[in-house]
Amino acid sequence: xxxFVQSAIVCLTVAFSGAAAAxxxxxxxxxxxxxxxxxxxNTYRTASGAPGxxxxxxxxxxxxxxxxxxxxxxxxxSETLDYTNNSPDTLRYVWIQLDQNRMQRDSDYKLxxxxxxxxxxxxxxxxxxxxxxxxxxxxxxxxxxxxxxxMKHIINGTMMRIDLAKPLKPGKSVEINIDWNYQLHEQKVxxxxxxxxxxxxxxxxxxxxAQWFPRAAAYYDVMGWQNKQxxxxxxxxxxxxxxxxxxxxxxxxxxxxxxxxxxxxxxLTATQRERLAEAETAKKPVLIITPEEALANEQSxxxxxxxxxxxxxxxxxxxxxxxRKFIWDAQGYKEGGTDTxxxxxxxxxxNPLWERYSTEAIIHTMEQYNKYTxxxxxxxxxxxxxxxxxxxxxxxxxxxPRPTLNEETGEKTYSRRTKYGLIGVIIHEVGHNYFPMIxxxxxxxxxxxxxxxxxxxxxxxxxxxxxxxxxxxxxxxxMISYMKSxxxxxxxxxxxxxxxxxxxxxxxxAVALNILRETIMGRELFDFAFRxxxxxxxxxxxxxxxxxxxxxxxxGIDLDWFWRGWFYTTDHVDIAIENVxxxxxxxxxxxxxxxxxxxxxxxxxxxISDVLNEGNWRRTHDKPELLDFYNEHDKFTATNxxxxxxxxxxxxxxxxxxxLLANDSKFYIIDFANKxxxxxxxxxxxxxxxxxxxxxxxxxxxxxxxxxxVSKLLIRDKEIKAIAIDPNWETADVDVNNNYWPARPIQSxxxxxxxxxxxMMRGYNEELKPVDEKSTSDEEKQDDNATR
Numbered sequence: 001x002x003x004f005v006q007s008a009i010v011c012l013t014v015a016f017s018g019a020a021a022a023x024x025x026x027x028x029x030x031x032x033x034x035x036x037x038x039x040x041x042n043t044y045r046t047a048s049g050a051p052g053x054x055x056x057x058x059x060x061x062x063x064x065x066x067x068x069x070x071x072x073x074x075x076x077x078s079e080t081l082d083y084t085n086n087s088p089d090t091l092r093y094v095w096i097q098l099d100q101n102r103m104q105r106d107s108d109y110k111l112x113x114x115x116x117x118x119x120x121x122x123x124x125x126x127x128x129x130x131x132x133x134x135x136x137x138x139x140x141x142x143x144x145x146x147x148x149x150x151m152k153h154i155i156n157g158t159m160m161r162i163d164l165a166k167p168l169k170p171g172k173s174v175e176i177n178i179d180w181n182y183q184l185h186e187q188k189v190x191x192x193x194x195x196x197x198x199x200x201x202x203x204x205x206x207x208x209x210a211q212w213f214p215r216a217a218a219y220y221d222v223m224g225w226q227n228k229q230x231x232x233x234x235x236x237x238x239x240x241x242x243x244x245x246x247x248x249x250x251x252x253x254x255x256x257x258x259x260x261x262x263x264x265x266x267x268l269t270a271t272q273r274e275r276l277a278e279a280e281t282a283k284k285p286v287l288i289i290t291p292e293e294a295l296a297n298e299q300s301x302x303x304x305x306x307x308x309x310x311x312x313x314x315x316x317x318x319x320x321x322x323x324r325k326f327i328w329d330a331q332g333y334k335e336g337g338t339d340t341x342x343x344x345x346x347x348x349x350x351n352p353l354w355e356r357y358s359t360e361a362i363i364h365t366m367e368q369y370n371k372y373t374x375x376x377x378x379x380x381x382x383x384x385x386x387x388x389x390x391x392x393x394x395x396x397x398x399x400x401p402r403p404t405l406n407e408e409t410g411e412k413t414y415s416r417r418t419k420y421g422l423i424g425v426i427i428h429e430v431g432h433n434y435f436p437m438i439x440x441x442x443x444x445x446x447x448x449x450x451x452x453x454x455x456x457x458x459x460x461x462x463x464x465x466x467x468x469x470x471x472x473x474x475x476x477x478x479m480i481s482y483m484k485s486x487x488x489x490x491x492x493x494x495x496x497x498x499x500x501x502x503x504x505x506x507x508x509x510a511v512a513l514n515i516l517r518e519t520i521m522g523r524e525l526f527d528f529a530f531r532x533x534x535x536x537x538x539x540x541x542x543x544x545x546x547x548x549x550x551x552x553x554x555x556g557i558d559l560d561w562f563w564r565g566w567f568y569t570t571d572h573v574d575i576a577i578e579n580v581x582x583x584x585x586x587x588x589x590x591x592x593x594x595x596x597x598x599x600x601x602x603x604x605x606x607x608i609s610d611v612l613n614e615g616n617w618r619r620t621h622d623k624p625e626l627l628d629f630y631n632e633h634d635k636f637t638a639t640n641x642x643x644x645x646x647x648x649x650x651x652x653x654x655x656x657x658x659x660l661l662a663n664d665s666k667f668y669i670i671d672f673a674n675k676x677x678x679x680x681x682x683x684x685x686x687x688x689x690x691x692x693x694x695x696x697x698x699x700x701x702x703x704x705x706x707x708x709x710v711s712k713l714l715i716r717d718k719e720i721k722a723i724a725i726d727p728n729w730e731t732a733d734v735d736v737n738n739n740y741w742p743a744r745p746i747q748s749x750x751x752x753x754x755x756x757x758x759x760m761m762r763g764y765n766e767e768l769k770p771v772d773e774k775s776t777s778d779e780e781k782q783d784d785n786a787t788r
Contacts, residue, residue, distance in 0.1 A: 101158045248307045317437070337377070458471075572732070
């Protein structure tokens with residue numbers, strides 16, 4: 001018996017009525033525009049997604065002097081902050097970010113943390129205990145104006161409001177002086193985005209310093225002051241400006257920092273300066289400080305200090321690293337509008353991995369990102385190996401992976417995971433120089449606007465590194481488990497309220513963009529639109545609406561349905577084949593149609609009673625005279641009356657109507673169900689009886705009137721043998737088992753085991769017990785913040 005349902009029709013439109021919404025059910029318009037969700041365009045931000053002709057943003061310039069105490073691990077600094085009001089508003093106060101106050105004993109960050117699970121690692125419990133005990137945060141010792149007159153200020157958690165003596169009018173500037181100090185923490189114990197790492201074997205420290213100085217909060221047209229408290233996840237919303245920074249450290253330390261070194265003759269040897277000059281045109285990384293020189297430097301203990309002087313123009317932040325353990329390599333990269341020095345700083349503990357891959361990964365990232373956005377504009381790009389697993393700042397990134405040391409043999413090896421973890425995290429963090437360090441989105445509000453966009457480009461860049469690169473995020477199939485989970489919130493959720501942080505802010509947006517590029521828009525249209533977004537908003541502050549509108553404006557594709565489903569809901573993709581019907585036009589010829597009906601009737605199974613009655617006595621066996629005309633002809637025999645009626649009506653038809661009656665094509669109607677709620681294109685792989693194949697790509701708009709069920713007509717000359725939805729797993733369909741007609745068996749395995757004797761008291765002993773440090777709690781998995 002055929003595996004599809006066959007029927008005869010005169011009018012094909014009847015077949016589509018089954019997909020209509022239930023009578024009286026509310027209509028769920030998946031394709032309604034986003035007008036009610038997006039802000040109204042204005043002179044600052046246009047309906048096209050571009051900056052308006054009156055777009056403005058503030059400017060903040062800094063002069064900073066900072067000193068690192070290598071004995072007490074304390075920073076002491078002073079800064080002059082020059083705030084220029086480019087807005088049309090008069091400002092009566094300025095908000096300052098005090099991010100280190102997150103480490104105060106009574107901070108909202110600590111108080112709002114939930115209790116741990118019953119099972120916790122030694123490391124996890126240590127972090128909880130020491131975080132609770134550590135009392136960090138800024139000690140603000142001075143806030144004055146340009147005349148050194150004290151300025152009234154109030155500290156509110158991780159924010160400080162400085163009241164201005166007189167209102168700051170549009171176009172005017174104000175100077176603010178701040179002195180401060182704070183205690184650095186051990187990053188590998190307390191976590192966070194900066195801190196120190198101690199190396200016991202050589203009694204040395206390695207410092208990575210970020211969020212280390214009071215920084216002006218952003219003020220912009222959409223949010224006003226972005227002074228939301230820092231609770232750990234929502235990162236930083238900052239203004240562009242010029243930095244002049246002097247960093248005083250022990251004389252035998254080496255400093256890597258945002259910007260260009262201004263006094264190389266005072267802090268570098270003649271040999272180091274010569275090597276740097278050589279590196280500018282080198283074809284591979286040049287060692288500025290060799291491993292041997294770094295090892296020798298580890299043993300030094302200078303009582304003197306050096307001051308490293310850096311300047312950086314038009315950046316939104318400043319970070320630096322310092323240690324006497326650094327190996328330093330560099331290679332110039334000049335292509336198109338990019339002319340920069342790629343540099344890596346790492347201790348001997350990072351080799352042989354770092355010397356082989358770090359600087360190469362920096363250059364590879366710039367090569368690829370430049371294709372899809374704009375030319376990297378800064379003079380340096382630095383990767384530093386230290387305690388921070390992955391974090392980004394203008395021109396400098398902190399990256400964690402290292403080889404494993406065998407304490408007995410002294411041999412260092414690295415696993416496949418560590419190798420690709422290093423390459424991937426460097427690509428990711430260097431990529432952040434584009435998003436959000438240049439395309440300056442509001443991280444405190446929308447994490448996905450930098451993490452999601454950057455993770456998407458990271459995926460594209462990783463695929464250009466080598467064939468079959470094991471990307472962690474990017475392929476649609478990698479999001480299936482998350483997409484169908486219940487413990488999630490929409491992408492458009494504030495940074496501090498996100499559940500499953502890594503999946504929500506990194507993975508799902510990256511997959512969404514990859515689907516847009518590969519499946520919905522096509523690479524040519526997507527790449528043009530994405531580059532247009534990057535070009536429009538470099539060195540400016542975009543919002544989600546600016547991104548959504550630009551992608552539509554530059555491509556000519558209405559994507560509101562896509563943004564709504566992927567970014568504003570937690571619906572998932574699950575499109576199923578429910579039925580396949582084979583239709584042919586009813587020829588209306590009784591000889592043909594009655595024969596067709598007889599054939600369908602004969603294909604039906606024999607009733608069980610008829611099977612069991614086979615060979616039994618019948619009255620007509622003994623009295624054949626009871627048989628008549630109807631026994632000689634079955635109910636499907638065409639009558640002369642039917643023939644005459646057909647001939648009469650046929651003669652009145654136009655030739656094109658006669659041709660339709662004689663059409664021998666196969667009309668397949670396929671019923672689809674949208675079980676996940678998220679409308680998507682329907683991609684079909686069709687296999688015919690002769691084993692030839694065809695791919696049909698049905699746009700998502702097929703769901704626009706009936707978003708839950710829809711039917712599609714395919715007219716073919718050949719018999720269809722099999723149909724598969726989403727054959728290349730490109731739409732993140734969570735259940736592939738309902739994607740096939742005929743249905744396929746679901747393959748799995750029995751897991752065999754031997755029963756073990758159990759401790760009968762185990763159920764009564766639920767005390768908090770440490771587990772192996774390699775395991776990861778559910779909470780840690782959800783807070784997937786290894787790379788920022």
